[in-house]
Amino acid sequence: MNGSTRGLDGRRRRTRRLLAVGVCVTVVGATLSTALAANASVPPTPSGWTQVFLDDFTGAAGSLPSSANWIIDTGHSYPGGPGNWGTGEIQNYTANSSNVSQDGAGNLRITPIRDGAGNWTSSRIETVRTNFKPPSGGVLRIEGRIQMPNVTGAAAAGYWPAFWALGAPYRGNYQNWPAVGEFDIMENVNGINSVWGVLHCGGNPGGPCNETNGIGTNRACPGSSCQSAFHTYRFEWDASVSPQQLRWYVDGQQFHSVSQNQIGEPHWSNMTSHAGYFLLLNVAMGGAFPNGVAGSGTPTGSTQSGVPMLVDYVAVYTSGGGTTPPTNPPTNPPTTPPPAGGINAYAQIEAEAFNAQNGVGTEACSEGGQNIGFLSNGDWARYDKVNFGGTPARDFVARVASGAAGGISGLVEVRLDSLGNAPIGSFAIANTGGWQSWRTVPGNVSPVTGTHTVYLTFTSGQPNDFVNVNWFNFRT
DSSP states (O other), X not given: OOSSEEEETTTEEEEBXXXXXXXXXXXXXXXXXXXXXXXXXXXXOOTTOEEEEEEOOOOOTTOOOOTTTEEEEOBSSOTTSOGGGGTTOOOEEOOOTXXXXXXXXXXXXXXXXXXXXXXXXXXXXXXXXXXXXXXXXXXXXXXXXXXXXXXXXXXXXXXXXXXXXXXXXXXXXOSSTTTTOEEEEEEOOTTOSOEEEEEEOSOSSBTTTTBTTOEEEEEOOSSSOTTTSOEEEEEEEEOSSSSOEEEEXXXXXXXXXXXXXXHOTTHHHHHHSSSOEEEEEEEEESSHHHHHXXXXXXXXXXXXXXXOEEEEEEEEEEEESSOOOOSSOOOSOOSSOOOSSSEETTSOEETTOOSEEESOEEEEOTTSSEEEEEEOTTOEEEEEEEXXXXXXXXXXXXXXXXXXXXXXXXXXXXXXSOTTSOOSEEEEOOOOSEEXXXXXXXXXXXXXXXEEEEEEEEEOSSSSBOEXXXXXXXXX
């Protein structure tokens, strides 16, 4: 069932394509030694900190990063988002292991590749979680140990590796940047021995963050160059002080900071009062930043193909405050179930148990039972009397699969009571490896209580099928 087309009871035949998932931007920890080996162990959790996320990329050689932690972005834009990811970069992001894979030695490799026709591919991944923020009155610390692509001079023209974070409301919207905030923890272009740290916020152009440039600075990597060795890049959001402060570090040395007072209101609240941030790792090729630094278009005929960015680990910690974000989003139903009657929103809802549908087919599921499939733009499934009780739902998760081919994109959305109402939550889904290769994907939702008609709707910029759904449920 992995082909680009298939039929359903002879009634229709649709072409399916790969979903473009991700985020549009203008991209820009304690002292850790760069002398550690390339596959060094993650350092112990620093004293006074709580680890809330970790991936040390210890999977088998050639394997993709964990789908429990990461979404692989694909294509040239998000569905409905600006083309070329809003930055002018030229590569096509893929989920191919040649562009993104673990190396079997404890590293993730993101590798830009130019084909014989001169077309570039690369990869970008983003965390499934979107709730990284400091506890109230505490501190958030995001860090990664990374070796930038080891290429310099003319051969590096157009290389644009980055480690960064975007505000949660951007996912599924793509029109609210830079107000929701962007923290560029590590950014580099054209193989220069320098790390840039940048904040994007406010309005565009101009505003408190001087968009589209952002508020940033750069410095050379300590000791060995950024390209020739691993360095630890760290970002801290300190909500324990007033005014609050954002800080950037390389190998434990602070090189940039921004104060809450520099940003002012309503811009500081716009980027800090939402659910939090998700993290991204990517290597772009060309675009506004490398072109601006080079003073001409990049990449060029001299640019070398196939030089990876290596990521040893990504970790997130919190310190202080009254509450600490969970290490993983909760998966259990509330301790007090919703009142009797209707469908329990917090129990697994089989997708094929719809009360009405448009354009939806069913088929045998490799995980047992049936799934709904052949889902494309404008399709929907309706579920009556879904009971959320009095405990507001925080998010929803769906078990989805996709064998879509390159270039197709779409969103799985939740709407309440009417198809004409705006979605209360959504997520985008990339090719998962096949129409029966299942992945559990979460999406934030606006708080909801009581009993409602729930619609799963499917939105895309093209008519092709892009997803199957096995089941879904809500969580508190």
